[in-house]
Amino acid sequence: xxxxxxxxxxxxxxxxxxxxxxxxxxxxxxxxxxxxxxxxxxxxxxxxxxxxxxxxxxxxxxxxxxxxxxxxxxxxxxxxxxxxxxxxxxxxxxxxxxxxxxxxxxxxxxxxxxxxxxxxxxxxxxxxxxxxxxxxxxxxxxxxxxxxxxxxxxxxxxxxxxxxxxxxxxxxxxxxxxxxxxxxxxxxxxxxxxxxxxxxxxxxxxxxxxxxxxxxxxxxxxxxxxxxxxxxxxxxxxxxxxxxxxxxxxxxxxxxxxxxxxxx
Amino acid sequence: xxxxxxxxxxxxxxxxxxxxxxxxxxxxxxxxxxxxxxxxxxxxxxxxxxxxxxxxxxxxxxxxxxxxxxxxxxxxxxxxxxxxxxxxxxxxxxxxxxxxxxxxxxxxxxxxxxxxxxxxxxxxxxxxxxxxxxxxxxxxxxxxxxxxxxxxxxxxxxxxxxxxxxxxxxxxxxxxxxxxxxxxxxxxxxxxxxxxxxxxxxxxxxxxxxxxxxxxxxxxxxxxxxxxxxxxxxxxxxxxxxxxxxxxxxxxxxxxxxxxxxxx
Numbered sequence: 001x002x003x004x005x006x007x008x009x010x011x012x013x014x015x016x017x018x019x020x021x022x023x024x025x026x027x028x029x030x031x032x033x034x035x036x037x038x039x040x041x042x043x044x045x046x047x048x049x050x051x052x053x054x055x056x057x058x059x060x061x062x063x064x065x066x067x068x069x070x071x072x073x074x075x076x077x078x079x080x081x082x083x084x085x086x087x088x089x090x091x092x093x094x095x096x097x098x099x100x101x102x103x104x105x106x107x108x109x110x111x112x113x114x115x116x117x118x119x120x121x122x123x124x125x126x127x128x129x130x131x132x133x134x135x136x137x138x139x140x141x142x143x144x145x146x147x148x149x150x151x152x153x154x155x156x157x158x159x160x161x162x163x164x165x166x167x168x169x170x171x172x173x174x175x176x177x178x179x180x181x182x183x184x185x186x187x188x189x190x191x192x193x194x195x196x197x198x199x200x201x202x203x204x205x206x207x208x209x210x211x212x213x214x215x216x217x218x219x220x221x222x223x224x225x226x227x228x229x230x231x232x233x234x235x236x237x238x239x240x241x242x243x244x245x246x247x248x249x250x251x252x253x254x255x256x257x258x259x260x261x262x263x264x
Numbered sequence: 265x266x267x268x269x270x271x272x273x274x275x276x277x278x279x280x281x282x283x284x285x286x287x288x289x290x291x292x293x294x295x296x297x298x299x300x301x302x303x304x305x306x307x308x309x310x311x312x313x314x315x316x317x318x319x320x321x322x323x324x325x326x327x328x329x330x331x332x333x334x335x336x337x338x339x340x341x342x343x344x345x346x347x348x349x350x351x352x353x354x355x356x357x358x359x360x361x362x363x364x365x366x367x368x369x370x371x372x373x374x375x376x377x378x379x380x381x382x383x384x385x386x387x388x389x390x391x392x393x394x395x396x397x398x399x400x401x402x403x404x405x406x407x408x409x410x411x412x413x414x415x416x417x418x419x420x421x422x423x424x425x426x427x428x429x430x431x432x433x434x435x436x437x438x439x440x441x442x443x444x445x446x447x448x449x450x451x452x453x454x455x456x457x458x459x460x461x462x463x464x465x466x467x468x469x470x471x472x473x474x475x476x477x478x479x480x481x482x483x484x485x486x487x488x489x490x491x492x493x494x495x496x497x498x499x500x501x502x503x504x505x506x507x508x509x510x511x512x513x514x515x516x517x518x519x520x521x522x523x524x525x526x527x528x
Contacts, residue, residue, distance in 0.1 A: 005520060007307075015526060016302045037281060041272075041519070043308025166429075255306065256270060258522015262280060 001263050003030070003038070007256035008077035011204040011235035013110070015255050018235045019204040021074035022047040023081045024260070029058060032067075038260060040064045045199065048074040050082070050096075057082070059096040059103070070100040072114060072206015072248060079105035079112050080252035111238070113249040118241060119145045119210045126150055130171050133163050144211045147173035147194075151215075155181050158189055158230055165195040172196065175208050177216075180228065186236075187225035188216045204235030206248055213239040213246045268292075270524040271350060272309065273342035276468040276499035276514035278374075283499045283516070284468035286342035287312035289524060290351070294323075297332070299526065305329045310463045313339035315360070322347075324360040324367070329462050334409070334438045335364040337470010337512055338499075341376050344369040345516035348376075375502075377513040378470060382505070383408035384478040394441060397431035400424060402443075408475040409438065410456075415445040418453050422494055431459045442472045444480075451489035451503075452480045468499030473512050481505035 004025045012018025022042050024030070029051045030038075039047040039062035046068065049060045059078060061071040075096065082088040096103045104115045121144025130148070131138065140151045148171075152158060158178045168174070173194040180186035190212055192205045202208075209227060217223055227237045238249040269290040277283025287309045294300075294316055304312040304327035311333060315322045324343060326336035340360065347353035348371050360367045368379040388407035395401070400420055402413035415421055421443050431441070440458040447453045454476055456469040466472075473491065480489055480503075487506075493499040504511035 005522065016306055020306060041281065041285065254525060256522050256524050258270065258520050260520050261518055 002259040002261055005256075005258050005260050006077075006081045006254055007044070008080055008252050008254050010073040010076040010080070010252045011206075011229070011237055011250040012233075013251040013253055015253050017233050018250075018252070019073040019202070019233070020044050020255070021071075021077040023074070023078050024049050025081065025085070025087065026051050034262070035060065035062050036067070038062075045202070046071045046074040048078045050078050052087075053097070056095040056097050056102075057088075059098045067099075070098070070207065072116065072209075073204060075103060075105065075114055076112055076206070076248075076250050077252055079107070079114070081254070083107055083112075084254060108249075110251055111249045112252065113247050114206065116206065116210050116246050116248055118214045118244050118246045119207075120214050121145070121149065121211070124148070127171070130168070130174065133167050133171075134161050134174065134176060135163075136161060136176060142215065144215075145207070147175060147208075147211070149175045149177065149211050149215060152176060152178050154178055155184075155189055155230075158191055161191060161193075163193060165193075165200045168193060169195040175211060177212060179216075179220075184228075185226060186228045187220060187222075188212065189228045189230045191230050201231055203231045203233040204229045204237070204250075209237055209239050209248055210246050213241050213248075217241040266526050267523050268526070269351075270520075270522050271342075271346050271518060272307075272520035273345050274517045274519050275338040275341040275345070276470070276493070276501055277497070277517065278515040280517050280519060282497050283514075284338040284466065284497065285309050285519065286336075286339035288339070288343050288346045289314045290346070291316045295526070300325065300327055301332070303327075303524065303526070308462070310466055311336045311339040313343045315343055318361060321359045321361050321366075324362045331437055333471075335362065335380070335471045335474070337378055337380065337473065338468055340367060340369060340378055341470065341514055341516055344371060344376050345518070349516075350518060350521060374515055375513050376516060377511050380470070380474050380510050380512060382478050382508055382510045383474040385410075385412045385475045391434060393434045394431060397427040398424065399426075406475075406479065410440050410442050410472055410475060411436070412442045412444060412475055412479060414479075415443065418445050418448050418494075421445045421453050421455055424455070426457060428464060431457070434459050440466070440469075440472070442469075442476065444476060446484075447492060450492050451484060451486065452476065453492045453494050455494050465495055467495040467497040468493045468501070468514075470501070470512050470514075473501055473503060474510055477503045477505050477510040477512070
């Protein structure tokens, strides 16, 4: 049996940048053990499994260890692949049924927009030890979606963060962000650290932008912004706050197209 | 945009998801080294082999996600399997030019035999960092490229615990640490660990057998031996001591067949 497989770099228009995800497309859903085994072989943060179901698509995401309830970059990678392969109408939105409910994707030229929840939090004090591990002086910290969102004064401070991940592991996930330098073409930049779930630094993170978009929208007084995630791979996003939703837009590039040959 | 054939093969096994996975990239001419390293890093496999036809031979190189290797058995076996099973190579013998000299692989009935250099290990001092990272002490220590730590029983090899944080303080690129003992129902068993690598334990390691074969041939006074590598995925190797060369044989399964798209 052959299972079509795609490896896609999401939130970038260049190979080897953005966040890589694998996408497997099947006519009917695969057994859970098969999906987990494929994800475990992949060495990628997430593998998406998509199958068609009466006008919508069923979508599930697996890490090498377990199924996860939501994944932004693998959803973008899946939408990109369905359109590129002619499996979805380019003029219609794609509707995904997932563990996190109905998610939609729409396309405008080579930008894909995902409709995700807007996540807001409350002001807290960043523990002294976390400040020291990150080497930052917070301007403002909020607790949002079980993670710290830490605003610092300059872009340089974001780029310079080089944490001891073993020391950061007992603490919640951390987003470090700053207003982008004037003339950079971006409104804000960020990085995302999650050693508590085994990811030291995530290259480009959809869910972090569900928190960053309402935060910077209120601060900068504009609903639409250009964002850059300043990991070593790097990724670009357009974000727009729309009531209690965030529209996350990005590009994607296919790196590998093939098929798994199983039970042979 | 350049598109090249790309395969993932499970080597030293006759069942899918066993053995050691290797990427195999089929090239017409060499890409820049930086791009080879990027491809190996992106797919995250223990090793990715790249080969280019050179007259009747093939030039062959191997990359881990971090570095170029001097010699790699399982990715060479995987390359031979791709040539025979996927690309219809007509001959029984395949000759590769590598950084470790000329390597020949023959195929008969789905069993591939690697003709590799013998790297007889000599008695050596065990570095303190390695000693401190072990939960049990070897009965003998030798070294060629790799440290070879000999234990009394198969149980020692199965059960050994290595303190990763400690052993990661040492860099022995491109080498590693072999743990070995006589087998209960087989000539010898082993495991292979690489400090500082993203894949700490290698599932099945052909190049380690370049040292294991001459060592155990001397100890057991046998030319032909059967070996097991006791990683979670597991692998079977049929070994022959042939003086200055070793013959290492195993099977392979194609797991993924596809195309890699890269900018050039």
